[in-house]
Amino acid sequence: MDTFWTIFISALTTLIGAAFGGWATYRTANPKREFRFTVVKNNSLLNTNNEDPELTVRRGNDDLRKPRIIDLHFEYRGKKPITAESFHTGAPITVNLGAQVKHVISSTVGPTTAMAPELVINGEELEIRPSLWASGQQVEVSLLVDGDAGEIQISSPLTDAAARPIVPESEAALRAKDKKNTRLLVGALFTAMTVGMFVALVVRQELMAERAEHKETRLDFVEACQILNKENVQNQNARDRLCGIAIR
Secondary structure (H helix, E strand, O other): OHHHHHHHHHHHHHHHHHHHHHHHHHHHHOOOOEEEEEEEEEEEOOOOOOOOOOOOEEEOOEEEOOEEEEEEEEEEEOOOOEOHHHEHHHOOEEEEOOOEEEEEEEEEEEOOOOOOOOEEEEOOEEEEOOOOEOOOOEEEEEEEEEOOOOOOEEEOOEOOOEEEEEOOOOHHHHHHHHHHHHHHHHHHHHHHHHHHHHHHHHHHHHHHHHHHHHHHHHHHHHHHHHHHHHHOOOOHHHHHHHHHHHHO
């Protein structure tokens, strides 16, 4: 039995480890609470090879020497909503665009029942003031900026959701990633099932061994009882006790 329990505990530990590994892999690929940020487009309004100093873009009284259109996509993924209290010390989420922000061309929110966050232009930064973000809420912002295409960075004061920049991927790449995550999860479940079947087989073999041992012991008592009856042993009580065990 010591060998059986050693094998059983070892198999059970492997089963738990496989299940936990599958869960961890899945959760890594699909975190619980994330504030996602994607640069969808960052295009110049002028030909990059244009050197005509007289060719400019004007908005109001501003001459834009290097006008660009930048489209941003924000998405919150999590079961619980983000509230204004989730913004540490009331600081806003800031996106540094590396160029002077001139105008918010458009801003859309989805789903339609979600509250639109307050957007504020502050030099080269776009600020998202503390507000309520529902689960699955998405915001798309199109901006007019003046400057070169530099690195766009996000700074988040959120205390219970990680800000994660997302590199736009093709639909094929997204499908491939989903398939990979599915294969990992299925593999972990298959491993867990295999270990479970192994444990069940070991338990069955141990039970069969115990039954065989019990049967052999019973046969020994039967033989002893037959011998006592044959020899006509005088101790009736001892014979009755031994034969009673053999009958059971």
